[in-house]
Amino acid sequence: MAIQQSDVLYTAVATAEGGRDGRVATDDGRLDIVVNPPKEMGGSGAGTNPEQLFAAGYSACFQGALGVVARQEGADISGSTVTAKVGIGKNDDGFGIIVEISAAIPNVDAATAKSLVEKAHQVCPYSKATRGDVTVTLA
Structure with missing residues (x-):
């Protein structure tokens, strides 16, 4: 059973730039982080994933x-x-x-x-x- 729009209590909004090797930020500014693929997947592992x-x-x-x-x-x-x-x-x-x-x-x-x-x-x-x-x- 799907929820209806009128039943939504909260909506989180995040925007990614650069996909798995870029940046993700929330619209309220509380989260703004660098994302990188882990070393096991060929990335630098410098950020989170x-x-x-x-x-x-x-x-x-x-x-x-x-x-x-x-x-x-x-x-x-x-x-x-x-x-x-x-x-x-x-x-x-x-x-x-x-x-x-x-x-x-x-x-x-x-x-x-x-x-x-x-x-x-x-x-x-x-x-x-x-x-x-x-x-x-x-x-």
């Missing part, structure tokens, strides 16, 4: 979804962290990404942590956006 930016956004969003689920379940996730590893590689259509999400939730047992992470994956907007097109593993 789109995969790092995606990993940063996904991990933050997933942590937020984990918080929503934890509140619903009455679980204590204080001190928790979410790490997103984003890989890029060749696929049948050119290039694709793969994601591994891992969460460390110190105040719950392993079964509860697993359940919370699986439920967060169902409600996280990044997880929803990538479903069906990106392989996402949970840990």
Whole structure:
């Protein structure tokens, strides 16, 4: 089910110059960074890259979804962290990404942590956006 324009709560705007070897800036000036391909992809590795930016956004969003689920379940996730590893590689259509999400939730047992992470994956907007097109593993 797609959201409608009237349901949008916030819209982020970023503009790129030079593609993967250039600059990205947001319209509000809060983010203005140099992007370069990583050395593994023939770049200088001097700046950040789109995969790092995606990993940063996904991990933050997933942590937020984990918080929503934890509140619903009455679980204590204080001190928790979410790490997103984003890989890029060749696929049948050119290039694709793969994601591994891992969460460390110190105040719950392993079964509860697993359940919370699986439920967060169902409600996280990044997880929803990538479903069906990106392989996402949970840990």
